[in-house]
Structure formats: structure tokens, C-alpha cells
Amino acid sequence: MKKRVLAILLALVLVLGLAACSGGGNSGDGGSSSGGKKVAITIFNSKMEIQSQMEEMAKKYSEEKGVDLEVYYSSDTVAAHLSTRYASNDPYTISMVDAKDVYSLAADHAVDLSDQDWVKDTTQAIAIDGKTYGFPVCVEARGIIYNADAIKKATGADFDPTSIKKTADLQAIAEKCGTGVMKEDWSLAAHYLAEVYEQQSDPDAFIKGIKDGSIKLADDAKFNALMDTFDVLKANNYAKDAAISAEREVTEQKLAEGEIGLMFGGNWDWSVINAYQYSENMGIMPVPNDVDDGSSDKLVGGGSKYFFIDSSENTSDEQRQAAKDFLNWLVYDEAGQDFIVNQCALVPAYSNITLAVKDPLGASVKKYADAGALIPNYNYLPDDHYAKCGAIFQKYLANEIDRAQFAAEITEYWSTAEVGAH
Amino acid sequence: MKQNKLSYKIEQYLIFAGPGTILFLAVVIVPFIYGLYLTLTSWDGVSATKTFVGLQNFAAAFSDADYWKAMLRTVIYSVFAVVLINIMSFALAFLVTRGIKGQNFFRSGFFVPNLIGGIVLGYVWKFVFNRAFVAIFGGSSLLASTEGAMFCLIIVSVWQYAGYMMLIYVAGFMSVSKDVEEASRIDGCTSAQAMRNVTIPLMRSSFVQCIFLSITRCFVVYDVNLSLTKGDPFNTSVMAAMHVYNQAFTYKNYGLGQSEAVILFAVCAIVGVTQVLIGKRGEVEA
Numbered sequence: 217m218k219k220r221v222l223a224i225l226l227a228l229v230l231v232l233g234l235a236a237c238s239g240g241g242n243s244g245d246g247g248s249s250s251g252g253k254k255v256a257i258t259i260f261n262s263k264m265e266i267q268s269q270m271e272e273m274a275k276k277y278s279e280e281k282g283v284d285l286e287v288y289y290s291s292d293t294v295a296a297h298l299s300t301r302y303a304s305n306d307p308y309t310i311s312m313v314d315a316k317d318v319y320s321l322a323a324d325h326a327v328d329l330s331d332q333d334w335v336k337d338t339t340q341a342i343a344i345d346g347k348t349y350g351f352p353v354c355v356e357a358r359g360i361i362y363n364a365d366a367i368k369k370a371t372g373a374d375f376d377p378t379s380i381k382k383t384a385d386l387q388a389i390a391e392k393c394g395t396g397v398m399k400e401d402w403s404l405a406a407h408y409l410a411e412v413y414e415q416q417s418d419p420d421a422f423i424k425g426i427k428d429g430s431i432k433l434a435d436d437a438k439f440n441a442l443m444d445t446f447d448v449l450k451a452n453n454y455a456k457d458a459a460i461s462a463e464r465e466v467t468e469q470k471l472a473e474g475e476i477g478l479m480f481g482g483n484w485d486w487s488v489i490n491a492y493q494y495s496e497n498m499g500i501m502p503v504p505n506d507v508d509d510g511s512s513d514k515l516v517g518g519g520s521k522y523f524f525i526d527s528s529e530n531t532s533d534e535q536r537q538a539a540k541d542f543l544n545w546l547v548y549d550e551a552g553q554d555f556i557v558n559q560c561a562l563v564p565a566y567s568n569i570t571l572a573v574k575d576p577l578g579a580s581v582k583k584y585a586d587a588g589a590l591i592p593n594y595n596y597l598p599d600d601h602y603a604k605c606g607a608i609f610q611k612y613l614a615n616e617i618d619r620a621q622f623a624a625e626i627t628e629y630w631s632t633a634e635v636g637a638h
Numbered sequence: 639m640k641q642n643k644l645s646y647k648i649e650q651y652l653i654f655a656g657p658g659t660i661l662f663l664a665v666v667i668v669p670f671i672y673g674l675y676l677t678l679t680s681w682d683g684v685s686a687t688k689t690f691v692g693l694q695n696f697a698a699a700f701s702d703a704d705y706w707k708a709m710l711r712t713v714i715y716s717v718f719a720v721v722l723i724n725i726m727s728f729a730l731a732f733l734v735t736r737g738i739k740g741q742n743f744f745r746s747g748f749f750v751p752n753l754i755g756g757i758v759l760g761y762v763w764k765f766v767f768n769r770a771f772v773a774i775f776g777g778s779s780l781l782a783s784t785e786g787a788m789f790c791l792i793i794v795s796v797w798q799y800a801g802y803m804m805l806i807y808v809a810g811f812m813s814v815s816k817d818v819e820e821a822s823r824i825d826g827c828t829s830a831q832a833m834r835n836v837t838i839p840l841m842r843s844s845f846v847q848c849i850f851l852s853i854t855r856c857f858v859v860y861d862v863n864l865s866l867t868k869g870d871p872f873n874t875s876v877m878a879a880m881h882v883y884n885q886a887f888t889y890k891n892y893g894l895g896q897s898e899a900v901i902l903f904a905v906c907a908i909v910g911v912t913q914v915l916i917g918k919r920g921e922v923e924a
Binding site: 292293295296298299302320321323324325399401457458460461463598599600603604606607608610611614616 | 682683684685686687768772778779781782869870871872873874884886887888889890892
């Protein structure tokens with residue numbers, strides 16, 4: 217008898233499981249056909265640190281605007297996650313992706329947003345063949361994060377980030393306050409090595425030159441200047457003996473608490489630094505280098521994370537309109553502006569948003585962005601660039617290869633790699 | 639009702655095995671065939687069009703040096719891990735079938751690592767290698783060097799699977815009748831001889847199973863690889879499965895990644911089946 221009850225229970229559980237699956241499918245259909253009163257739109261968020269803010273905002277927005285807004289997050293690679301949603305014909309109405317994904321996805325999947333008001337208020341939107349597809353969510357920039365309190369304690373003098381113009385200036389303070397060096401492949405290759413391309417007057421021509429051999433990376437002034445600066449960071453690394461196993465979180469904690477004074481990174485590092493007993497006097501300054509082209513006064517960065525609206529037939533026109541309204545709300549409604557700047561602590565990419573950015577790293581970035589002192593991102597690096605060149609850079613960091621070998625291996629990488637279409 | 643009628647047989651099959659068959663077709667066979675089709679396209683994983691390119695992906699897979707380096711690494715890792723897992727688990731099984739005090743406690747204790755998911759396990763051990771060991775013994779982390787990272791992967795895999803394989807060996811030990819062992823002792827065997835000449839040959843099927851399971855699992859290791867080393871340092875601890883994932887999803891060469899996955903599957907199947915065939919050939923019935 218007991219067994220029988222158990223068997224029935226088990227069967228019920230299985231049936232319920234199936235029902236739950238099919239139920240999920242049904243509600244999805246209901247959303248996209250939207251025959252009812254409320255338009256339902258979905259947002260894919262790929263910025264983990266703002267997920268809870270997004271959910272809260274979605275709840276409020278849904279109540280106020282009579283739109284059913286739902287936010288999803290996945291820790292998967294953005295493209296990999298979206299590909300599964302496209303494969304199952306269940307795309308998000310709005311997806312948040314990286315700049316390079318806009319180039320690969322827009323042609324097939326994105327709606328042309330050129331007629332939207334916000335296009336004129338930003339310099340960071342992504343347009344392909346004259347059509348705007350990508351709505352920049354925020355501005356992020358890279359440089360050297362400093363903890364002015366820690367530097368003051370080490371040097372005894374007030375720290376002025378604008379006084380650091382040359383590698384030697386950096387060296388003078390780095391020797392006293394200590395540095396943290398990243399070991400992540402994305403940070404090394406996609407952020408630091410990329411500056412070698414980005415700070416050229418014409419990055420496309422530079423990469424083409426490396427590919428066809430007309431430019432020798434090892435002899436390039438910018439490459440050597442930036443590597444000199446990297447060597448300064450490397451020589452004063454608090455984890456010099458185990459650079460390759462130093463964890464970024466630990467480095468960020470040390471920087472926040474003033475054990476070290478300098479670290480290469482960007483304003484996104486704030487989400488971690490924020491969690492510790494941080495000093496108020498922090499900020500981001502440009503990576504100083506000895507090439508005299510003004511790059512020591514500029515951060516490298518621009519729009520980061522882009523929204524695009526799905527163009528497939530799985531999304532109805534009402535949904536698309538609701539999605540466009542949402543994007544406009546972010547830019548032009550006070551609540552939307554407050555959400556970006558105050559709730560999420562992001563640096564807005566829109567000139568009409570004048571709210572002050574709260575976190576010190578974001579404030580630095582905003583200062584440079586407002587002054588037009590941002591060197592644009594080069595968004596067309598091949599997808600495997602960060603992993604493959606990152607591994608080579610890690611070898612350099614671990615002193616397994618010298619600079620000549622490093623340059624040779626990067627050149628070797630470029631001999632077969634192709635930059636993305638743009 | 640005739641029990642040998644075809645309709646009756648089909649009905650019975652559908653009642654008992656139907657749901658299983660449908661699920662198996664839906665989640666294994668259909669994706670596998672669709673996957674094979676994708677190997678013939680240059681799909682990037684997201685675009686709407688899948689261009690047919692014939693066998694180009696396989697040609698590219700065979701000339702992908704990084705892939706074969708990852709494959710070689712996987713083979714080396716598997717050889718060490720399989721041997722160590724089986725030695726460890728056999729030894730553990732031997733210990734916990736001797737009637738020592740609290741042997742049930744030990745059995746469950748050794749099995750516990752297997753209940754922790756590979757991802758969690760990787761992070762736990764990463765902490766142990768990077769922080770705990772460094773704090774205790776000083777020096778730099780094992781994970782910072784190429785050989786060290788491989789060594790760590792092997793250690794963690796052995797720790798993870800030894801308990802699971804131990805259970806199979808325990809079952810093997812229990813299935814060997816005490817009579818034959820005692821008979822051999824009466825005939826003058828020492829306990830070591832009895833183990834070598836009587837118990838182990840009778841447990842051959844346990845060995846075949848354990849080695850098969852450990853080989854197939856080691857060949858497709860991904861979770862521990864991802865959370866423990868993520869390919870670091872310098873991408874020299876990237877195993878074949880991780881390379882396939884990167885190729886397909888991160889580098890957006892879905893077709894190429896898929897064909898490398900098919901090759902990995904073929905290698906794994908050939909090694910596994912060969913091992914089972916060789917193992918089964920010498921199996922003895924008690």
C-alpha cells in the first residue's frame with residue numbers, strides 16, 4: 217500500500233514537471249502575441265552588479281507604466297546565451313550586450329533605432345552602415361586607479377594625478393606606494409594590450425601593418441612606451457613573486473584599504489572596491505607613457521554595454537514600441553536618469569543627463585568624458601584575441617618570455633587573426 | 639490476449655519504455671544528429687544563416703594546433719588520473735571491507751566529495767591551493783605553474799572520483815564469495831596471493847566498470863577545469879572540452895567547435911570501447 221502511494225506520488229511529480237515545462241512555453245507565447253491588456257517585454261541584463269537594481273526598477277516601472285517588464289540575467293557568455301534564446305525562438309525584447317556583439321548580431325536581430333530622440337544626445341551609440349542599432353547603457357573607461365590617501369601616506373606629499381605625465385613620474389610614486397597588477401587575460405589583453413592599438417592614430421591601419429609585416433610591433437614607439445609603463449607596475453607589484461596567481465579581488469581590496477596605491481583597471485572595479493573599507497580619495501588617471509601625443513591626458517573608453525531591440529517576428533510591434541519607450545524613459549525621465557546614475561552608479565552616456573556621479577572612479581571617468589578626453593575603444597578585436605594574447609601576456613607577466621618574444625608571439629597571433637567586420 | 643502478437647509487443651514496449659525512448663530521442667539522438675549537421679556549416683552561433691561548407695570544419699579542426707595540444711594534455715591528465723583514481727579507490731574499498739571500526743562512516747565519508755558539484759569543488763580547492771597551502775608552506779601557489787596546475791587538476795579529480803569508484807569496488811569485494819578465498823587460504827595461499835590470484839580476477843568486472851567510468855569522465859572533464867584553473871596559467875591547462883567550448887561559444891566558431899567536439903567524442907568512444915572489449919575478454923565467472 218505504502219509503495220503504491222509512493223508510486224502515485226512519483227508519477228504525479230513527473231507529470232507536474234512536464235506540465236510546468238509546457239506551462240512555461242505557453243506563457244511565453246502569451247507574452248509575444250500580447251492579445252491581452254498589458255504589453256509584456258523582457259530585458260536581458262548582462263551586467264551582474266546591477267541585477268538587483270534592475271529587478272527593483274522593473275517592478276516599479278511595471279506598476280507605473282502599465283507594461284509588464286521582466287529582467288533576466290545569465291552569467292554565460294553573452295553571445296552564447298543569446299544564441300540559445302534565438303535557437304528556441306524566444307528572444308528577449310531588449311538585450312544588453314557588449315559593443316562587439318552589436319556588430320555581430322545587429323544585422324540579423326536588431327531594430328533600426330536611428331529615428332529615436334536619444335541618438336542626438338550621445339556620441340557613443342553604435343551605428344552600422346548609417347543605421348543606429350546600439351543604445352549605450354553607460355560609459356566605462358580604463359586607466360590607472362589610484363588611492364590618493366595611500367600615495368600621500370607613502371610619499372608624504374599631496375597627490376595630484378595630473379602631474380603624472382611620463383613613465384618616470386609614475387615610477388617615482390609606484391616605488392613608494394606599491395602597485396597591483398592584473399593577471400586576468402581580459403584585463404591584460406583586451407584592456408592593456410588593446411591600448412597599444414587604440415592609442416595609434418589609426419588603429420585599423422596599425423593592425424593591418426602588423427599583419428602584413430610593414431609595422432614591426434617590437435620597434436613600435438607606443439608599444440614600447442606602454443610596456444615600459446607596464447614594467448614599472450610589474451616591478452612594484454605587491455605580489456611580484458606570485459603575479460600569476462594574485463586574485464583581482466584581493467588586489468582591489470588592498471587598493472581600497474590603502475595597502476597599495478596604484479592598479480590598472482576601470483570604473484567597473486568600483487563594484488568590488490565598494491565592498492571594502494575604501495578611502496574616499498580615489499580616482500582614475502590615464503596610463504602615462506613617453507610618447508608625446510597627448511595620450512597621457514586621456515583615458516581609454518567609451519560606451520559600454522549596449523541595448524538593442526529584437527527585430528524578429530517573435531516580438532510584436534507593441535512590444536517594440538514599449539521597448540523604445542523604455543529606452544527613452546532611461547534617458548529623458550528623471551526616474552530613469554536617477555536609476556542609471558544613482559541606483560546603478562553608472563556613468564551616463566547622454567549629454568542631457570547632468571546628475572553627478574556618486575562613486576569616485578565614475579566621477580573621474582565623467583570628468584574626462586565631459587572634457588572629451590576619451591580615446592575610443594577599438595571594438596573590432598577578434599573574439600579569441602583576449603584569450604590567446606592574454607595567455608601570451610601572462611607569460612610576460614610571469615617572466616617566462618621577454619619583451620622581444622612577447623612582441624613576436626603577438627605578431628604571430630595576428631598573422632592568422634582577422635578583425636571583426638565594421 | 640495473445641502475448642506474442644506484434645501489436646501487443648509494441649503496446650508493452652510503449653507503455654514501459656516509450657517515455658524513456660522519447661526522452662532519449664529528444665535529448666540525445668536528435669541533438670546529436672543536429673550537431674553533426676552543424677559541423678558542416680560555418681555557423682557562428684548567433685547569425686540567422688548557416689552557410690554550408692562541407693568538411694572544411696574538420697580540416698580546420700585537424701590543423702588547429704591549440705586543439706591538439708589540449709587533446710594531448712587531456713590524454714596525459716587522463717592517464718595519470720585514471721590510474722590514481724583506481725589505485726586509490728581500490729585501496730579505500732579494501733580498507734572499508736575489512737570490518738574495521740566505523741567502516742560505514744568511512745564509506746560515506748569517502749563518498750561525500752562526489753556529492754559536491756565539480757564547480758564548487760574547483761573553487762574550494764582553488765582556495766586551498768592559492769591561499770591555504772601558500773599560507774602554510776609559503777612559496778608560490780601550485781596553480782601558478784604549468785606542471786603544478788596539471789598536478790592540481792589530477793589531485794582534485796582523484797579526490798572527487800575515488801569515493802565513487804570505491805563504492806563499485808566495495809560491491810565487487812562483497813560479491814566475491816568468502817568460500818573461494820578461504821579455500822585458497824587452505825590450499826596454502828598467503829593473503830597477498832589470495833588477493834592476487836583469487837579475489838582480483840573475480841572482481842574483474844568491477845575493474846572494467848571503474849576504468850571505463852573514470853576514462854570517459856576524465857576525457858570530457860570541464861567543470862573542475864573551469865573553476866579550478868580556467869586554463870591558467872597561459873592557457874596551458876585548457877583541456878579538450880574547454881577548448882571546444884571556447885571555440886564554439888567564446889570565439890564564435892560554432893561549426894568548428896562542434897566538429898572538434900565530434901572528434902573528442904570519437905576518441906573518447908574508441909578508447910572506452912576498446913578498454914571494455916579488452917577487459918571483458920578475460921572476465922571469469924565464479
